[in-house]
Amino acid sequence: MRTVVVWDALGPVLSGAPRDVVDIGGGTGGFAVRVAQAGHRVTVVDPSPDALAALARRAREVGVEVAGRQGDVSGLLDVVGVDSADVVLCHGLLEVVDAAEALATIRQVLRPGGTVSILVAQRHAAVVARAMAGHLHQALALLDGDEATERTTGRNVRPPRRFTADELTALVEEAGFSVAGVHAVRVFTDLVPGSLLDQEPGAAAALADLERAVAERPEYLPLATQLHLLAT
Ligand SMILES: C[S@@+](CC[C@H](N)C(=O)[O-])C[C@H]1O[C@@H](n2cnc3c(N)ncnc32)[C@H](O)[C@@H]1O
Numbered sequence: 001m002r003t004v005v006v007w008d009a010l011g012p013v014l015s016g017a018p019r020d021v022v023d024i025g026g027g028t029g030g031f032a033v034r035v036a037q038a039g040h041r042v043t044v045v046d047p048s049p050d051a052l053a054a055l056a057r058r059a060r061e062v063g064v065e066v067a068g069r070q071g072d073v074s075g076l077l078d079v080v081g082v083d084s085a086d087v088v089l090c091h092g093l094l095e096v097v098d099a100a101e102a103l104a105t106i107r108q109v110l111r112p113g114g115t116v117s118i119l120v121a122q123r124h125a126a127v128v129a130r131a132m133a134g135h136l137h138q139a140l141a142l143l144d145g146d147e148a149t150e151r152t153t154g155r156n157v158r159p160p161r162r163f164t165a166d167e168l169t170a171l172v173e174e175a176g177f178s179v180a181g182v183h184a185v186r187v188f189t190d191l192v193p194g195s196l197l198d199q200e201p202g203a204a205a206a207l208a209d210l211e212r213a214v215a216e217r218p219e220y221l222p223l224a225t226q227l228h229l230l231a232t
Pocket residue numbers: 024025026027028029030031045046047048051071072073074090091092093096097
């Protein structure tokens with residue numbers, strides 16, 4: 001349910017002949033293994049040995065091959081090389097790295113005409129979630145971005161960054177990509193109680209339909225927990 005909109009958007013990108021796919025920060029392979037099951041050659045690059053071990057187990061369980069390489073986005077070119085991928089997945093990574101540098105590297109890894117799939121946390125939904133949980137000061141501080149949160153809380157550890165749709169689009173365009181689409185992800189899924197989905201026949205399918213129905217409506221982007229962006 002949490003990724004239905006992302007998979008819908010990736011469908012046309014991953015249809016057809018097998019492609020070379022690099023999943024940077026691919027972790028335990030939640031996306032990578034399913035992409036490999038669709039017949040593509042997938043390489044996951046991630047700094048975490050534990051995540052790579054879990055990825056290997058997951059791939060083995062379903063009988064697919066996924067290459068797991070230990071590495072950081074800053075050294076991605078050394079691991080996979082220039083012009084080595086038709087598709088790069090960058091899901092849940094731009095929040096914790098220098099986003100502009102990461103995008104510049106990804107651009108070098110992608111072959112001409114290739115596609116990058118980006119998934120990030122969206123800021124406005126995080127403000128509302130903080131307020132609803134009673135963390136009102138945090139909600140206020142988050143309004144103007146994570147740097148403001150950092151100043152307010154005095155933390156010297158950089159908090160994960162969250163993006164608005166405009167900020168993400170500008171970053172991606174500044175890196176030289178052409179944005180093909182931005183999708184609202186998890187607009188309702190985090191708000192609907194799990195018990196309703198378990199007990200009400202048809203509720204899970206209806207929720208998926210609802211997520212799909214608003215994914216490309218710009219007015220729902222600020223309500224989405226995450227943003228998904230495709231760019232070439
Ligand atoms: C939130 S998880 C996302 C995992 C996966 N992409 C997904 O969407 O399910 C972030 C992943 O980024 C990895 N990561 C953190 N810093 C990184 C870096 N500098 N370069 C590459 N990967 C990094 C972490 O080890 C972790 O597996």
